[in-house]
Amino acid sequence: MKKYFLLLLIFALTFANAQTKGFYENVQKKNISKVLDDLNTFAANADFKNYFSLYAEESTFIGTDATEIWNKKEFMDYAKPHFDKGKAWNFKSLKRNIYFSKDGKYAWFDELLDTQMKICRGSGVLEKIGNQWKIKQYVLSMTIPNDVTKEVINAKSPIEDAYILKLKQ
Numbered sequence: 001m002k003k004y005f006l007l008l009l010i011f012a013l014t015f016a017n018a019q020t021k022g023f024y025e026n027v028q029k030k031n032i033s034k035v036l037d038d039l040n041t042f043a044a045n046a047d048f049k050n051y052f053s054l055y056a057e058e059s060t061f062i063g064t065d066a067t068e069i070w071n072k073k074e075f076m077d078y079a080k081p082h083f084d085k086g087k088a089w090n091f092k093s094l095k096r097n098i099y100f101s102k103d104g105k106y107a108w109f110d111e112l113l114d115t116q117m118k119i120c121r122g123s124g125v126l127e128k129i130g131n132q133w134k135i136k137q138y139v140l141s142m143t144i145p146n147d148v149t150k151e152v153i154n155a156k157s158p159i160e161d162a163y164i165l166k167l168k169q
Helices: 002-044 048-053 072-084 146-168
Strands: 055-062 069-071 092-100 106-115 118-129 132-142
Touching (some): 002 048, 002 106, 002 118, 002 132, 048 072, 055 072, 069 072
Parallel strands (some): 055 132
Antiparallel strands (some): 055 069, 106 118, 118 132
16 A cells, blocks of 8 residues: 555656646746747837847847857947837747757747748747846848749859858968
């Protein structure tokens, strides 16, 4: 009887722990989704201060152009004129995946975005700093349908061939 009770207790605790972990992860996914949704809303509303408050002090933004890799200050300098016009950019998440490190301190995501450039991919890493999730790295990529890859390569080759030569030197 004691063995049966002990086995039942172990099963109940294991089940409760799994339920608690799943609940915690769902709450954290909602928190991260709010950060990413707020990021899009703040850009659409040209809210410079709140937009950049979502980034960690030591963070990186990687844009769609091969030359666009900026720390937070550099990205702020790039973005400021866009925000000053009253509208920066307007992205809407279409599909989002969020994953966590085992210790729960880091999360990474990928999402498809509806943008003025049509479908783009946003991806990145967030770190839990105190009780807040902060963006450590954000990567914006344009998607290229396989059916038009050759045309896109032909269009960008003259520009990127020169940049490749520069990088190789």
